[in-house]
Amino acid sequence: MKEETADWIHNLFFSPPEKISSRQIILSGDTVHHLKNVLRKKIGDVVFVTDGQGNRYKAEIVDIERSKIITEILETKYMPQKGSLNLGLAFVPLKGTRNEFIIEKGTELGVRIFFPFISRFSVVRRLSQKKIERFEKIARGAMLQSRQYHLPHIVPCGGLDGLIEKFQDFAYVCVADMSGGDEIPLFLKSLLYIVGPEGGFTPDEITQFRNGGVGLLNLGENRLRSETAAIAGICKILAAYRQI
Template sequence: MQRYFIPKENWQDNQVIITDDDYHHVVNVMRKQEGNQIICCNPNGQAFYCEINSINEKQVVCNVLEELEENNELPIHVTIAHGLPKGDKLDLIVQKSTELGMGDFVPLQMDRSIVKWDHKKEQKKLLRLKKIAKEASEQSHRSRIPAIQGKQTIHTLLQNQEFDMCLVASEYLTKDQSSQSSFRQAIDKISPGQKILLIIGPEGGLSEEELSFLHEQGCLPIRLGARILRTETAPLYALSALSFYFEEWRCEV
C-alpha cells in the first residue's frame, strides 16, 4: 500500500490533508478515489491506515482509521557524513542509504573534494536530496525520513554533535595510528539505541591532516572488506553489514 509522509501542520484531529506533490501523486499518478486507503506517516515516526474522504482541486482529505504496528527502522541511529563527490553520486548515495536505514546524512566539504558548493548551489542540492530521501523512505516503507543536514566540515561536525562511536572508512593509517579495526570488530562494540557516525571521504579519500584530526578526536579507523571500494559504494556496504548484523544475525543468536 502506498505511503506518504505528511507534515505536522496537515494533521487535524482524526483527519490528514494531502497537498502539493503528494496530492499530485495520489490523484494523478496512483489514480486514487474516495474510499481508497493509503498509509500516512507523521513526523513522530508513526504510520496510520487512512481512508480517502474527499478529493478537490487542491487537496485530498483522509480519515485516520488505525495506527500500524511496525518495526522497520534500524535499532541504531547511523549518521553518514560523506565527502562531496563529483557528478550526481550524492543522489545515489542518499537514495540507497535511505533504503538501507540511514538515520541522518551530512555532506562534508573535505580537503580532497573537487566539488565546491556555494550558498545558492548548496540550497538547491539540499532540496533535491531531501526530496530523494522522502521518496526513498516511502518506497522502502520506512517510518521516518532521514534528516539531510547542511554542508559541514569534519571540525564543525564533531564540535556540534555527539555520537557514541565515530567510525572512519579508510584503508590508510597516519603515523600516529598503530592499528586499524575490521568492521566486524567495530560492530561488536555497538549496542542497540546508540548513535553512530560513519565518515567517508570523496574520490581521493581523506587527507593525512583529516585522518590525524579524527584520530585525535577518538574516531576509529576501519576497513570495509579486502577490496578498495568506490566512494559511493562504501556507505552501502557499511549499512548493509549493520542491517544484517542487527536485524538478521543478532536476532537469531
C-alpha cells in the same frame, strides 16, 4: 467507506506534520497527481500516510480538489524504528547523482541521519539549499519505498570542524580506511560512519580524526568509489548488528 484492501502494503504516502490535524490530513504536491491520475483513487477510498515521525495513519479520502486531497483520519498507529542502532552517515558531496544514490540506498538500509560535509579534497565545494531540498525529497521517497515511518534527518555540517562537533552525539565514530581493522564495537546505541572523497583525506584531517578518537574501518583490498564505500560500510555495520 469502501472496503479496506491491503493497499498500504503497496502504497504509503507522506504528509508533513503541519498538514496533519487530530482529524484530517491534507495531501498535496506530487502525491495528488499520483493518487488521482495514476492510482485513480476516489472519494471513500482508504489510503495510508506517514508523517515521517513514526506515525502511520489510515485515512479515508473525503474531498479531491485540483491541488490537494483531504482525508479523514480513521486510525493512528505508532511504528517503532527497526533495529536498536542509531546509525549516522557522514559523506563528502560528490558530482552528479551519486549523492542521491547514497541518500536513497542509505535510507532504505536504515541510516537515521546524514551529515554532508566539505573536506580539503572535496570536488563539490558548496551545497545549495536547492540541493539539500533535493536530498530531502530523495530520502522521503526511499522511506516510503522501503516501508519505513521515520524520515532520516539531513544535517549539512560545513567543514570538518562542523562534523567533529557532531561526534559527541555518538557512542562510536569510524571512518573508511584501508589501514583499519574489521572489528566493529557491538552493543552500542549509536554509531557514526564517515566516508571521504575519492582523493582521500589530508594528513591534517587524519590527525583531526585521530585526536577525536575516530576508529578505522577496513572495507577490503579493492579501491572503492565513495558511494560504494558508503553503502559497503553501512552494510558491514548493520550486518554486525544483525539489522540487515
